[in-house]
Amino acid sequence: MSPGPNAARRSESSRKAILAATEELCRENGYRKLTIxxxxxxxxxxxxTIYRWWPSRGAIVLELLDETATVGTAPPNTGDLAADLRALLQEVIDIIVxxxxxxxxxxMAESLQDPELGRALRERLIEPRIETFKQRLRQAxxxxxxxxxxxxxxxxxxxxGPIYHRLALHLGMPDSxxxxxxxxxxxxxxxxxxAG
Known part of the structure; x- marks a missing residue:
C-alpha cells in the first residue's frame, strides 16, 4: 500500500506558489490592485488556505520580502567599508524599485495606516537590517x-535618509x-x- 500525499510538502509548495503569485501580481499591476x-x-x-497562514495581503508581502532580501543577519565584510555599505543600500533600492x-x-505605504502591519514590518524586516548595518559599522x-x-x-x-527622501518625493533612485x-x-x- 502506498503512503498518502505528504501534507508538509503540499503545504510548502502551496506557500511558495502563493509567494510567487504575490510577487508576480505586484510587479504586473502594483500593490494597490493586489487582492487575496x-x-x-x-x-x-x-x-x-491563504487566510490560514496570513491575515492580510500585507502579511504575505512582508514574508515575501523577508525571504527574498539578499542581505541576511551577517553583514557583508569585504574589508572595503564603502563597498559593503553600497551592498546594504543597494538591497533597499532593489526592494523599492x-x-x-x-x-x-x-x-511601506499600507503599514503607515495599519499599526500592526507597521510593527511586524519593523520587527521582521527593518530592525534586523538596521542591526546588520550597525554591526558592519562596529566592525569598521x-x-x-x-x-x-x-x-x-x-x-x-x-x-x-536620502533614499527614502528620493522615494517620497518621486525623485528617482540614485544612480551608481x-x-x-x-x-x-x-x-x-x-x-x-x-573641532577642538
Whole structure:
C-alpha cells in the first residue's frame, strides 16, 4: 500500500506558489490592485488556505520580502567599508524599485495606516537590517576604519535618509555615481577630526 500525499510538502509548495503569485501580481499591476482573490487564483489555492497562514495581503508581502532580501543577519565584510555599505543600500533600492509596482513600496505605504502591519514590518524586516548595518559599522570601528565615537544612529540616517527622501518625493533612485558620492561624503563626515 502506498503512503498518502505528504501534507508538509503540499503545504510548502502551496506557500511558495502563493509567494510567487504575490510577487508576480505586484510587479504586473502594483500593490494597490493586489487582492487575496487574485493571489489565490494565480497560485491555484483557495482563499481559506491563504487566510490560514496570513491575515492580510500585507502579511504575505512582508514574508515575501523577508525571504527574498539578499542581505541576511551577517553583514557583508569585504574589508572595503564603502563597498559593503553600497551592498546594504543597494538591497533597499532593489526592494523599492520600480516604485509604482514594488511590493516593498506598497507594503511601506499600507503599514503607515495599519499599526500592526507597521510593527511586524519593523520587527521582521527593518530592525534586523538596521542591526546588520550597525554591526558592519562596529566592525569598521574595530578595524580602525571609523572612529570609536562615530554615531551609528546618525550614520544610519545620513545613508538611508536620502533614499527614502528620493522615494517620497518621486525623485528617482540614485544612480551608481550618486550612490558612491553619498557614501563617500558620509564616510568623510564620520571620520572628520573633531573641532577642538
Amino acid at each position: 482573490e487574485a493571489i489565490a487564483a494565480r497560485a491555484g489555492v483557495g482563499k481559506t 520600480p516604485a509604482d509596482t514594488s511590493p516593498g513600496v506598497g507594503l 570601528q574595530d578595524a580602525g576604519q571609523l572612529p570609536a565615537d562615530a554615531d551609528l544612529e546618525v550614520a544610519l540616517d545620513l545613508l538611508y 555615481d550618486h550612490l558612491d558620492a553619498l557614501i563617500a561624503h558620509v564616510l568623510r563626515a564620520l571620520t572628520a577630526p573633531k
